[in-house]
Each structure stands twice: as structure tokens, then as C-alpha cells.
Amino acid sequence: MELVKLTIDGKETEVEKGTTILQAAKTVGIDIPTLCFFELKDMHIENRPGSCRICVVEVQGRRNLAPACTTRADNGMVVKTHSIRVLNARRTVLELILSDHPAECLTCPKAGNCELQKLAEQLGVREIPYQGAQSTYRKDTSPAIIRNVDKCIMCRRCEMMCNDVQTVGALSAVNRGFMAVVAPAFEMNLEKSPCTYCGQCVSVCPTGALTEVDHSRNVINVLADPEKTVVIQTAPAVRAALGEEFGLEPGTLVTGKMVAALKRLGFDYVFDTDFAADLTIMEEGSELLDRLTRYLKGDKSVRLPILTSCCPGWVNFFEHQFPELRDIPSTAKSPQQMFGPVAKEYFAKKLGIDRKNMIVVSVMPCVAKKYECQREEFKMNGDPDVNYSITTRELAHLIKQSNIDFMALPDEEFDAPLGESTGASVIFGTTGGVIEAACRTAYEVYTGKKLDKVDFNQLRGFENIRHATIDFDGLPINIGIAHGLGNARKLLEDIKEGRNHFHAIEIMACPGGCIGGGGQPYHHGDSEILKKRAAALYREDANKPIRKSHENPFIIELYKEFLGKPLGEKSHQLLHTHYFDKSASVFIEE
Amino acid sequence: MAIIKLSETKLQELKEVCKSFNNDKGELINVLHKAQSIFGYLPAEVQEVIAKELNVSVAHVYGVVTFYSFFTMTPKGEHPISVCLGTACYVRGAEKVLEEFRRILKIQVGQTTPDGKFSLSCLRCVGACGLAPVVMVGEKVYGRVSPDGVKDIVAEYRN
Ligand code: SF4
Ligand code: SF4
Ligand code: FES
Numbered sequence: 001m002e003l004v005k006l007t008i009d010g011k012e013t014e015v016e017k018g019t020t021i022l023q024a025a026k027t028v029g030i031d032i033p034t035l036c037f038f039e040l041k042d043m044h045i046e047n048r049p050g051s052c053r054i055c056v057v058e059v060q061g062r063r064n065l066a067p068a069c070t071t072r073a074d075n076g077m078v079v080k081t082h083s084i085r086v087l088n089a090r091r092t093v094l095e096l097i098l099s100d101h102p103a104e105c106l107t108c109p110k111a112g113n114c115e116l117q118k119l120a121e122q123l124g125v126r127e128i129p130y131q132g133a134q135s136t137y138r139k140d141t142s143p144a145i146i147r148n149v150d151k152c153i154m155c156r157r158c159e160m161m162c163n164d165v166q167t168v169g170a171l172s173a174v175n176r177g178f179m180a181v182v183a184p185a186f187e188m189n190l191e192k193s194p195c196t197y198c199g200q201c202v203s204v205c206p207t208g209a210l211t212e213v214d215h216s217r218n219v220i221n222v223l224a225d226p227e228k229t230v231v232i233q234t235a236p237a238v239r240a241a242l243g244e245e246f247g248l249e250p251g252t253l254v255t256g257k258m259v260a261a262l263k264r265l266g267f268d269y270v271f272d273t274d275f276a277a278d279l280t281i282m283e284e285g286s287e288l289l290d291r292l293t294r295y296l297k298g299d300k301s302v303r304l305p306i307l308t309s310c311c312p313g314w315v316n317f318f319e320h321q322f323p324e325l326r327d328i329p330s331t332a333k334s335p336q337q338m339f340g341p342v343a344k345e346y347f348a349k350k351l352g353i354d355r356k357n358m359i360v361v362s363v364m365p366c367v368a369k370k371y372e373c374q375r376e377e378f379k380m381n382g383d384p385d386v387n388y389s390i391t392t393r394e395l396a397h398l399i400k401q402s403n404i405d406f407m408a409l410p411d412e413e414f415d416a417p418l419g420e421s422t423g424a425s426v427i428f429g430t431t432g433g434v435i436e437a438a439c440r441t442a443y444e445v446y447t448g449k450k451l452d453k454v455d456f457n458q459l460r461g462f463e464n465i466r467h468a469t470i471d472f473d474g475l476p477i478n479i480g481i482a483h484g485l486g487n488a489r490k491l492l493e494d495i496k497e498g499r500n501h502f503h504a505i506e507i508m509a510c511p512g513g514c515i516g517g518g519g520q521p522y523h524h525g526d527s528e529i530l531k532k533r534a535a536a537l538y539r540e541d542a543n544k545p546i547r548k549s550h551e552n553p554f555i556i557e558l559y560k561e562f563l564g565k566p567l568g569e570k571s572h573q574l575l576h577t578h579y580f581d582k583s584a585s586v587f588i589e590e
Numbered sequence: 591m592a593i594i595k596l597s598e599t600k601l602q603e604l605k606e607v608c609k610s611f612n613n614d615k616g617e618l619i620n621v622l623h624k625a626q627s628i629f630g631y632l633p634a635e636v637q638e639v640i641a642k643e644l645n646v647s648v649a650h651v652y653g654v655v656t657f658y659s660f661f662t663m664t665p666k667g668e669h670p671i672s673v674c675l676g677t678a679c680y681v682r683g684a685e686k687v688l689e690e691f692r693r694i695l696k697i698q699v700g701q702t703t704p705d706g707k708f709s710l711s712c713l714r715c716v717g718a719c720g721l722a723p724v725v726m727v728g729e730k731v732y733g734r735v736s737p738d739g740v741k742d743i744v745a746e747y748r749n
Contacts, residue, residue: 171646174656185648186634193649
């Protein structure tokens with residue numbers, strides 16, 4: 001490792017050769033502002049176009065100012081990051097960007113989280129001296145994401161996410177100069193593109209150009225309707241991130257406070273998607289064992305590996321990009337969509353109310369869930385099983401709007417019966433968690449033996465693609481795990497080429513899994529935040545008295561009283577689904 | 591995928607072109623050049639085929655097509671009009687001539703009239719500087735064109 005020595009703002013530092021000035025400055029406590037630059041360390045996610053020039057610094061002996069994010073530190077370099085020349089240049093660059101940006105901060109959904117707004121404040125911009133024409137584009141609203149590209153500053157972070165990380169290719173920079181924006185092919189609507197609604201473009205966009213469709217108004221309205229019984233379900237990853245919106249350390253679990261807040265918001269029943277996650281394990285795990293035993297008996301028609309199907313972004317991905325493989329994912333619905341029919345067909349009946357008078361809302365770390373709950377196959381006579389899905393961010397807004405002092409709330413418990421869950425379901429929120437939960441149950445059901453240790457550490461971690469072999473009492477089960485759709489693509493290509501030896505594969509569309517979902521509080525490129533959220537979920541799991549889905553007493557009760565058995569007729573009808581070939585739906589409007 | 595309404599032989603030719611570049615994504619611009627000379631323009635369907643052949647997203651292909659002004663997504667008119675904006679022509683008022691074409695045909699550079707008769711583009715020096723300003727309609731060259739002469743040129747091809 002070769003080291004280079006340089007001086008930044010009078011401070012000497014030594015860094016590895018190849019380090020950028022931006023990184024080198026951090027070692028001496030200097031934070032150079034950036035805009036287009038974005039990275040998620042350890043996840044191989046990086047956007048470094050060097051185009052915005054906000055990060056310029058003065059390098060002694062060079063005529064031009066240099067962008068700190070792309071310029072490499074060198075021996076003997078003398079760098080100034082806040083000379084008058086630098087400050088003026090930086091402000092001018094920002095003023096030019098702002099001159100073609102709508103000044104709508106007061107009503108912008110990104111206000112408070114906008115990196116452009118923050119820069120304007122930080123650099124002390126008090127007026128925009130350049131007045132001229134502003135470029136305008138039509139607003140594009142899809143079932144989950146709104147594109148308001150008037151606010152696009154062409155950092156191209158979203159393009160990097162959609163193409164390099166997710167390999168979806170829905171977005172690309174189009175046109176040139178003044179008219180340049182990021183858009184789908186032929187500038188068609190996102191809805192017509194192969195977009196998966198993973199929301200990763202939303203989570204990295206520095207401005208309000210890309211945001212989720214806001215359903216919190218609809219939720220306020222149904223809460224005010226005395227005719228309706230309003231039920232809410234909360235996804236595992238929400239409890240590990242919601243606290244960030246109220247200034248808590250990342251990784252703080254706020255399960256009890258979240259429940260208390262939801263009760264104060266007026267939900268009639270506060271339930272847990274974790275309950276439905278336990279149910280998913282019962283169905284998906286049984287499907288895995290069913291396929292496995294048939295395969296071992298020599299049944300050639302069995303398709304292995306089985307792929308998880310909890311993630312709607314991933315489902316959209318294979319429907320668009322690998323429709324020929326759509327018979328291998330598990331047919332089990334996602335926990336959100338299992339919860340819906342259990343609430344409306346079982347719980348509503350118990351309460352003696354018509355399903356039309358029950359409203360099911362979900363809080364999700366996810367943007368794609370908004371689309372998932374609108375799918376036609378998840379409706380009964382036009383009535384959706386899940387009416388509205390809001391993100392963790394939207395929930396935080398609802399709480400703030402309702403004058404609830406989140407920090408002062410006591411810890412409260414979920415309601416019974418759909419609020420009871422096990423440790424297995426909590427870890428659904430992080431990469432590796434679904435398959436670990438499945439292993440806990442499948443192992444015990446298959447071998448008839450008790451697990452000594454329920455932790456499968458070999459399945460945990462943040463590596464892009466992981467594999468592990470789990471010993472099912474003499475039978476080695478090969479497991480694959482991928483998070484991020486680009487990594488999923490690699491595994492799918494192997495399957496297509498017949499190069500694959502896995503029995504089961506877990507896939508989550510978002511980097512880190514649901515904890516890094518497109519609907520979570522903005523992480524602004526800090527991968528430590530994601531790790532802390534994952535650790536929080538494993539902590540919650542470890543503290544649960546019951547840690548295996550098949551031991552959840554309310555799940556056992558539900559099968560006894562209502563469903564029959566996993567993969568049985570009723571389960572099949574309510575808890576399983578099928579997939580479509582959507583490759584043809586990418587069409588072009590003339 | 592778009593419903594392909596391209597001629598089978600041209601489509602085959604396009605696929606051959608992609609193959610001749612080893613279906614290499616790095617050759618996208620060269621493939622687009624060849625494709626435009628086969629079809630005269632780059633309709634959405636052609637871009638879809640190229641994206642598939644080179645294994646890149648259609649959005650990316652469209653991005654490149656819209657970035658370079660050389661590429662066009664509108665078919666050329668029956669009589670493509672090109673106005674030279676090379677230095678000599680420019681100095682002698684080619685811009686006014688272009689402006690007049692725009693006014694009379696009611697289209698911008700890069701567009702085609704709704705009846706498909708005319709399309710308008712500009713050129714950089716055709717090597718006939720002695721005749722500046724120069725206008726070409728199809729293969730035919732018109733020299734020393736003045737804004738007043740524009741309507742006569744257009745009239746020659748109308749009807
Ligand atoms: S939601 Fe995901 S797939 Fe859709 S445009 Fe954004 S990054 Fe691409
Ligand atoms: S939409 Fe947002 S992330 Fe994408 S280029 Fe524009 S500003 Fe950047
Ligand atoms: S942050 Fe360095 S050029 Fe944009």
C-alpha cells in the first residue's frame with residue numbers, strides 16, 4: 001500500500017494512493033460539500049460523474065479549480081477548500097443550478113430532506129442573480145412513484161441506481177443541454193416502462209424530482225369515517241428506522257412507541273405484518289419441502305431452486321425481465337398480501353362486519369408495495385385486500401401532523417390476534433432474514449428434530465451474493481441469497497444457463513433488503529445506517545420468546561380454526577398467487 | 591416490445607449490422623449510424639431491436655439518439671431540404687434563408703411537414719462556397735439563394 005502526503009487547509013494528512021481529495025479531507029475533519037457524488041460504501045454503489053462542480057477546491061500550482069470528488073490526492077499537494085476563490089465559484093455554480101430550479105420549497109415533498117435546499121442554506125445563497133427561462137416538463141404519476149423532473153438537476157444518481165445497481169434500465173439521461181433530463185425510453189410514462197417500483201431512484205434523488213405517491217391523505221380520510229373499521233399492519237423494517245425521523249440514533253428500535261402512535265392516530269386495530277410473515281413461512285416453507293421431497297423421490301417435473309416471493313420489486317423484475325422463469329418463484333403471496341385476506345376474510349367475519357367496511361392500511365419500508373396492493377389479482381369483487389400502503393416516511397409525517405410527541409410516548413403492545421409474531425418474522429426485514437426464518441421451520445418440520453441453535457449466522461451479512469449450505473440432518477441444502485436486483489440478475493442468469501446448484505434462493509430488490517427500502521428515512525449514502533437497522537432487527541429477534549414461525553400460537557390457531565393446513569385448499573385460495581409475463585407490456589406510445 | 595412493423599429484409603439487415611459489430615454495446619453509436627442509413631431515421635421499433643441485440647436498455651439507446659442531433663426519429667420528407675450553414679454561407683445570410691424555410695413550411699430543423707413532403711435540416715459546408723448560400727433539395731443544389739427565392743424553390747416541389 002503506497003501512501004501519499006498532502007496538506008488540506010493547512011492540515012497535513014497521509015492517505016492511501018488513489019484516495020480522492022474529498023475522502024482525504026474527511027480524515028482531517030473537513031467536509032467538502034458535494035451534490036452529484038453519491039456512494040454506499042461496501043455495497044459497490046457509487047455515482048461519480050464529476051459534473052456538478054459543487055465540490056471544487058483550489059490545488060496549488062493548478063490554474064483551474066479541481067473537483068474534489070474525482071481528483072486524486074498526490075504527494076506534496078496543497079489544497080484549499082474554502083478560499084475566497086473557491087467559495088465564490090461554488091456559490092456561482094449553485095446559483096446557476098438554482099436559476100433553472102422551481103422555487104417551490106414550501107410545498108415540496110422533499111423539503112427538509114433536500115440536498116439542494118441544504119446546500120443553498122449552507123453556502124448562504126440569498127438571491128438568485130441569474131434570471132432566465134426555466135425548462136418545464138410534464139409531471140408523470142405512476143401507481144407508486146411521481147416524476148417531477150422540473151426539479152431534476154441531472155446528477156444522474158437515479159440512472160446509476162436503475163442501471164448499474166438494479167440493472168432494470170428504466171431510466172436514462174435523454175436530450176441535451178437545457179432540455180436534458182432523466183427519463184424512460186421515448187419519454188413514455190414510468191408505468192409503461194420496465195420500472196419495478198423498487199424506489200431506489202427515489203431514495204438517492206437529492207431533490208424533489210423523484211418521490212413516492214403520497215397516500216397519507218387517504219388514510220386520514222378513512223380514519224375520520226365512522227363507518228369504517230380501520231386496521232393497520234406494520235412491516236418489520238419500519239420499527240428499525242422510524243425513530244430516525246424523530247432524531248433517534250439509527251438502529252434504535254421503536255416498536256412500542258410506533259404502536260402507541262398508531263393507536264393515537266385512531267386505528268381501530270394495530271396489527272403486525274410480522275404475523276403474516278410467520279404465515280408466509282408456513283406456506284413458503286411447506287412449498288419448499290414439498291418440492292424438495294418430490295425432487296428427492298426423482299420427480300423430474302419439479303422446479304428447483306425455489307425463489308422467495310415476498311418482495312414486490314423483485315416480482316415486478318422477473319415478470320418483466322425473466323418471464324420464462326416465472327414458474328420457479330414460490331407462489332406464496334408476500335406478507336402484506338397475506339395479511340389482507342386474513343384481515344378481511346377471517347378477522348372481519350369474526351367481528352361480524354362486511355369486508356367493504358374494513359379498511360386495511362399497511363406501513364412499509366417500500367415504494368413497490370403501493371403498486372402491489374393495487375394489483376387486480378389482490379382484489380375481491382373490486383375491493384382490494386389491502387387498501388393503502390404508506391411508507392415509513394409518510395407515517396412519520398402523519399405522526400408529526402397529528403401533534404403527537406413521539407419521544408414522550410409509552411411503549412404499547414400490538415393487538416391480538418394478528419399482532420402476535422415470532423423472532424423469525426422480524427428478520428424478514430433484512431437480507432438473509434427470510435431464508436433464515438424459512439430454514440428454522442423447514443429444518444424442524446423436515447427432520448422432526450428440534451434445532452439446538454436457531455441462529456444461522458452463515459446466512460447473515462451484507463455481501464452482494466452469498467451462499468451457504470445448511471445441513472438438514474444429513475441432507476445438504478444449498479442456499480443462495482442476493483440483495484439488489486443486479487445481483488439477482490446474476491443468479492437468474494445462472495439458473496437459465498443451468499449453472500445453478502441451489503435448492504432455495506432469497507431475493508430482495510433493495511440493497512440491504514427492506515431496511516434499505518425505497519420508502520425508508522433517507523440514508524443520504526451512509527451505509528452504516530443500513531447496518532445498524534439490520535442489527536436492530538437481529539436484536540429484536542434474539543429478545544423474542546418464540547423464534548420459529550410454526551410455534552406462533554396464533555398461527556397454529558388460525559390454521560385450526562380457519563385455514564386448515566398449509567398448501568391446503570383454503571390457503572391456496574387466499575394465500576397464493578400467480579405471475580404474469582410482463583415483457584410485452586413495455587410498449588411505445590406513438 | 592413494440593409491435594414491429596418494419597420490413598423483414600431491412601430488419602434482417604439491421605441484425606446483420608449488429609452482428610458485424612459483434613453485438614458490442616460499445617459500438618452503439620456506429621450501429622445507430624448504420625441503422626439510420628438503412629431506415630432513413632430511427633423509429634422506436636428500430637431502437638428496441640438494437641437494444642435487444644446489443645443487450646442494453648431501450649432507455650439508454652433513446653438517450654444516445656436524443657443526445658446527438660445527427661440522429662432523428664422522424665422520417666425524412668419526400669424532398670429533404672438542407673441549408674448549408676458553413677462559414678461562407680453563414681456570412682452571406684444562410685440563416686435568413688433557413689428562417690424563411692421554417693416560416694413557409696411551418697416546421698423546425700429536424701422536422702418533417704405533416705404531409706410528409708418536406709423535411710428540414712442544416713449542413714456544414716458542402717464544398718460549393720462559391721455559390722453561397724447553398725441549399726440542397728434531395729440531390730439538387732441551389733446556389734446564391736436569397737430569402738425571397740425560398741418560396742419559388744418550395745413551389746417547385748409542391749403538388
Ligand atoms: S423504481 Fe427502481 S426500477 Fe423503477 S425507475 Fe426507480 S430505480 Fe428504476
Ligand atoms: S431525477 Fe433526481 S436523481 Fe435523477 S438525475 Fe434528476 S436530480 Fe438526479
Ligand atoms: S460532487 Fe464533485 S462534481 Fe459533483
